[in-house]
Amino acid sequence: xxxxxxxxxxxxxxxxFPVVVHDHSTFDLPVLSPKDVSRTLGIxxxxxxxxxxxxxxxxxxxxxxxxxxxxxxxxxxxxxxxxLGRLEVAGEDTVEKKCGYQRLGxxxxxxxxxxxVVIDTSLMAHxxxxxxxxxxxxxxxxxxWDLADACDGQNVEIxxx
Numbered sequence: 150x151x152x153x154x155x156x157x158x159x160x161x162x163x164x165x166f167p168v169v170v171h172d173h174s175t176f177d178l179p180v181l182s183p184k185d186v187s188r189t190l191g192i193x194x195x196x197x198x199x200x201x202x203x204x205x206x207x208x209x210x211x212x213x214x215x216x217x218x219x220x221x222x223x224x225x226x227x228x229x230x231x232x233l234g235r236l237e238v239a240g241e242d243t244v245e246k247k248c249g250y251q252r253l254g255x256x257x258x259x260x261x262x263x264x265x266v267v268i269d270t271s272l273m274a275h276x277x278x279x280x281x282x283x284x285x286x287x288x289x290x291x292x293x294w295d296l297a298d299a300c301d302g303q304n305v306e307i308x309x310x
Contacts, residue, residue: 154283156259
């Protein structure tokens, strides 16, 4: 049985927004990709998110980009919006050390407040979206507006289409 990471569970409890937890081990079919999650839940890939930790090349600022799994982030757009220099994908060790999550379990919920969260505007059109639960094999479905409130997320166009 897959459970929410303690940080995610604490965020859900603190903000008291409605969520549905999806444990991959309870699915009828094995989950090998986001397409499997999409099929099992009967939702579009545009509602399933990926969360990518970015850092300034100097390593001083961290940004978590949240966007649909079927889109690519535009790091230059994020950098311009936040007034930062060049961004790069943070290494696995930085993800674990700064976020407290494993690379494939990163969640925008329960992050330290010094990590800026940007959420692609396309997600805001959906009634619910699916984000990582902090541990591999568990997801959280919630309103994108609740997500933005819970992580102080900024709604920005961060994908290239």
